[in-house]
Amino acid sequence: MKISDSFNISxxxxxxxxxxxxxxSSNIANARTTRASxxxxxxxxxxxxxxxxxxxxxxxxxxxxxVMGQKPATQGVKITQIAEDPTPFKPxxxxxxxxxxxxxxxxxxxxxxxxxxxxxxxxxxxxxxxITALNASKAMISKALQIGK
Amino acid sequence: xxxxxxxxxxxxxxxxxxxxxxxQVIANNIANVDTPYFKRSNVxxxxxxxxxxxxxxxxxxxYRTDSRHFIIGSSGKVPEPKITVDDRTAMNNNLNNVDxxxxxxxxxxxxxxxxxxxxQLNYQIKMKRVATEGR
Numbered sequence: 455m456k457i458s459d460s461f462n463i464s465x466x467x468x469x470x471x472x473x474x475x476x477x478x479s480s481n482i483a484n485a486r487t488t489r490a491s492x493x494x495x496x497x498x499x500x501x502x503x504x505x506x507x508x509x510x511x512x513x514x515x516x517x518x519x520x521v522m523g524q525k526p527a528t529q530g531v532k533i534t535q536i537a538e539d540p541t542p543f544k545p546x547x548x549x550x551x552x553x554x555x556x557x558x559x560x561x562x563x564x565x566x567x568x569x570x571x572x573x574x575x576x577x578x579x580x581x582x583x584x585i586t587a588l589n590a591s592k593a594m595i596s597k598a599l600q601i602g603k
Numbered sequence: 604x605x606x607x608x609x610x611x612x613x614x615x616x617x618x619x620x621x622x623x624x625x626x627q628v629i630a631n632n633i634a635n636v637d638t639p640y641f642k643r644s645n646v647x648x649x650x651x652x653x654x655x656x657x658x659x660x661x662x663x664x665x666y667r668t669d670s671r672h673f674i675i676g677s678s679g680k681v682p683e684p685k686i687t688v689d690d691r692t693a694m695n696n697n698l699n700n701v702d703x704x705x706x707x708x709x710x711x712x713x714x715x716x717x718x719x720x721x722x723q724l725n726y727q728i729k730m731k732r733v734a735t736e737g738r
Binding site: 459528600 | 619622623626627629630631633634635636637638639641686688703706707710711713714717718721724725728
């Protein structure tokens with residue numbers, strides 16, 4: 455057991471939450487992007503992205519240690535993929551829009567601003583919690599260095 | 604003579620090790636607060652030590668007259684910290700069971716515990732220094 459392992463655990467979580475924040479920012483920024491890509495000369499709206507998080511287990515050794523009760527089963531967290539939200543695009547009636555179809559509907563991204571704001575607060579709070587854990591680990595190591603002084 | 608390898612020292616050493624492991628486990632729980640299907644882990648040491656000291660199994664204890672005898676019941680040794688996974692509960696819809704409030708309070712408690720162990724160790728070292736230097 456190395457106590458600096460807890461640094462790595464917390465920093466992996468900070469990285470993951472930051473990436474989550476980046477994805478949320480991208481969703482908010484593209485909430486009205488109707489031309490994320492072109493397919494057959496047709497504009498395709500932006501599709502909302504979500505992150506998939508998984509515990510960061512490091513193979514056989516860590517699993518064996520976990521079974522023997524020596525170490526936690528996982529060492530932090532990782533983002534395994536940035537997935538796309540499959541919900542349909544929202545049609546908005548706006549015949550003057552350049553990307554409107556023959557019936558006057560323009561398809562808007564499937565981004566729900568309310569959802570993004572909630573996710574953003576969740577990511578911020580998790581980030582703060584991990585900072586607190588990191589600071590506690592740091593203070594503990596500093597304290598251990600005082601042994602015998 | 605057991606000046607520095609007394610059982611008190613060994614207990615403190617294992618307690619500090621347990622607090623370090625617990626710090627790692629709690630950091631891991633907090634890191635995985637948003638991970639679906641994650642189950643939190645727990646480190647038990649203090650209750651194990653308490654059981655050891657009180658004789659968790661007082662009805663069954665072998666009386667040793669020789670150092671080569673098998674130890675039956677409490678061995679008088681310092682227990683190792685033990686990690687257990689709590690996979691029976693669920694907090695959220697994603698079957699994660701990390702309660703961030705309880706983790707944060709455990710984190711604060713563990714840090715204070717660790718600090719107090721270090722203080723105690725320093726005090727013991729100081730006492731031994733007094734004993735060896737004679738002042």
